[in-house]
Amino acid sequence: MKPLLYTFRRCPFAIRARLAITVSGVEVDQHEVSLRAKPKEMLECSPKGTVPVLRFADGSVLEQSLDIMRWALSIHDPEHWLDDDQAVTAEIAALIKQNDETFKPALDLYKYAVRFPQHSEAYYREQAEPFLAELDIRLSKDGYLICGRYTLADMAVFPFIRQFSNVNRDWFYASRYHHLIAWLDRLIGSELFQNVMQKEAESLKEDVLENKN
Numbered sequence: 001m002k003p004l005l006y007t008f009r010r011c012p013f014a015i016r017a018r019l020a021i022t023v024s025g026v027e028v029d030q031h032e033v034s035l036r037a038k039p040k041e042m043l044e045c046s047p048k049g050t051v052p053v054l055r056f057a058d059g060s061v062l063e064q065s066l067d068i069m070r071w072a073l074s075i076h077d078p079e080h081w082l083d084d085d086q087a088v089t090a091e092i093a094a095l096i097k098q099n100d101e102t103f104k105p106a107l108d109l110y111k112y113a114v115r116f117p118q119h120s121e122a123y124y125r126e127q128a129e130p131f132l133a134e135l136d137i138r139l140s141k142d143g144y145l146i147c148g149r150y151t152l153a154d155m156a157v158f159p160f161i162r163q164f165s166n167v168n169r170d171w172f173y174a175s176r177y178h179h180l181i182a183w184l185d186r187l188i189g190s191e192l193f194q195n196v197m198q199k200e201a202e203s204l205k206e207d208v209l210e211n212k213n
Helices: 012-024 040-045 065-075 086-111 121-142 152-167 169-173 178-188 191-196 200-212
Strands: 004-007 029-032 053-055
Touching: 004 012, 012 065, 012 152, 012 191, 040 053, 065 152, 086 121, 086 152, 121 152, 121 178, 152 169, 152 178
Parallel strands: 004 029
Antiparallel strands: 004 053
């Protein structure tokens, strides 16, 4: 029996889990979750109620996207997203932590600025920009975040930059972050991303609405 992945197509945490699963070639079944009607089976195995969740046949569960990524890549890592060098591994972990713990909260405020009228959308965007600037500097060297090739850092951060860019695409694509824009567009246009988002074309209108809410 294959592991079962509870996922949601546009969730950046779920996207990065699917990227690693897909590149690894590990077979899993997927259950697309309605966030407004989460399946009882998912909540029973993972009361936190957020995706992604990976449930195994023996009842064990992985509840964090990075754990799911590392699990898949530990089985097969054909593009060497993981690294044996401890210094590189530490740098990857630090960048992902900065994304998850600092950038993501700023992104949420920016995306849902209408719900937080204490400040303007522009103000919330400015709080996220230091991370964009850091990424742009990193990418200016060779087009990758770390060590001249795609690593876990690129794939774990990319879905959140995509989400950020969709909040105000005109602003993002007119911004000074030219290396970041090129990196993002390259990843969005990749066969890997198209594979993990293959149903997106059928729900573009829904995606636009989601990013405006």
